[in-house]
Amino acid sequence: MEEALVSLMETYLERFDPANLKKRLPMEIAFHRELLRRMGPEQMIQFSALELGDRPIAQHFGFSYNGVYHWVRPRLIRFTRNTLRGCAPLPSD
Numbered sequence: 001m002e003e004a005l006v007s008l009m010e011t012y013l014e015r016f017d018p019a020n021l022k023k024r025l026p027m028e029i030a031f032h033r034e035l036l037r038r039m040g041p042e043q044m045i046q047f048s049a050l051e052l053g054d055r056p057i058a059q060h061f062g063f064s065y066n067g068v069y070h071w072v073r074p075r076l077i078r079f080t081r082n083t084l085r086g087c088a089p090l091p092s093d
Contacts, residue, residue, distance in 0.1 A: 004056065005032055005033070007056055009025055010025060012028075013028065039065075043063060043065065044069075046061070046063065047059075047060070047061050
């Protein structure tokens with residue numbers, strides 16, 4: 001989970017605050033680690049990742065707090081020829 005959390009935070013900051021990525025990344029990771037620790041096992045925490053090969057292409061982090069589900073920091077990448085290099089083509093109809 002640690003590797004996926006770092007990847008998710010990096011992608012979020014690259015998209016929304018690229019100038020401060022190196023400065024904010026440790027703070028974002030520390031904040032989310034503490035959030036998970038404080039919520040503990042009794043709270044619903046959902047983290048999912050879809051990978052293409054060994055590269056995450058979509059991630060989701062969400063949790064339920066006081067009866068409300070919070071959806072936080074989705075990650076999606078754009079597909080390019082480089083993204084798909086080495087992947088098997090999809091079958092045609």
